[in-house]
Amino acid sequence: MSSPVNIPESVSLALHALARLAAEEEVALKLADLLVKPGSPDHLSKVMQRLARAGMVSSRRGRGGGFTLAVSPGDIRLMDVWIALEGTFQSGICPLKGKVCPLRKCIFGSMASDAAGIVSDYLRSTTVADLAGLFSRSNQWQD
Secondary structure (H helix, E strand, O other), X not given: OOOXXXXXXXXXXXXXXXXXHHHOOOOOEOHHHHOOOOOOHXXXXXXXXXXXXXXXXXXXXXXXXXXXXXXXXXXXXXXXXXXXXXXXXXXXXXXXXXXXXXXXXXXXXXXXXXXXXXXXXXXXXXXXXXHHOOOOOOOOOOO
């Protein structure tokens, strides 16, 4: 089923992994521990590498290694994650946006910009620390 709001898979993978890291700050977690199934470990690996380059996570190889947060979870806004992975935040639902459209006014009216504003506000005002509480140790992370 399609959605009027498209969250990139990279952002979704990153936010789930960061939420888990924030919930379990005291331990380094392996990539397999951060993967939401069904998911691609290769894709998550690339996402985690980009988060490391952005300074959000640290990684250590070898025994006792894994990923940890490089900064306080309260210092990582969700918009920071989006921009680190996607480059910019743009939202629009019209496939003709930026192309020649024969209409004088957009069929979707202000809906696209209104939705973009809501999403942008959420991403700017929510931190990874806010997500940590969503992860419950009593819940099974992987099915």
